[in-house]
Amino acid sequence: MLTVESDEHFMRMALIEAQRAYDLNEVPVGAVIVSAGRIIARAHNLTEQLNDVTAHAEMLAFTAASEFMGSKYLWDCTLYVTLEPCIMCAGAAFWTQMDRIVFGASDEKRGFRNADSPILHPKTKLEGGLLADESVVMLQDFFRKLRS
Secondary structure, rough: OHHEEEHHHHHHHHHHHHHHHOOOOOOOEEEEEEOOOEEEEEEEEOOOHHHOOOOOHHHHHHHHHHHHOOOOOOOOOOEEEEEEOOOHHHHHHHHHOOOOOEEEEEOOOOHHHHHHOOOOOOEEEEOOOOOHHHHHHHHHHHHHHOOO
């Protein structure tokens, strides 16, 4: 069973991934997927590097975790992501049947919670706001730098 301390630890690992995206001049979003208390996938946004609008941190992490697990289903896995997933990523999470999603900052404009109908699998537990301040600061700094 994961604890609040381990949730924070894994979110900090996602923040390290977000910093990697930031360093590549990508929108700084990072993700890790955990199974049985162990990180099985790490990823960060690579949409600019790969010239691929689907190369979100979550999507890349789902692919890596599925390969690790040898299954398209990510049962008993938790996704830690620094920003609330978009509709595309939440839809992909639905198909993985992921057990739990923990995100940092809310995305008021493009987050999946703005959708008119439920997107996550009914069994998926959702928790938001973990280390949100750190996520928000990195995102705001990135976009401030981008605009100047």
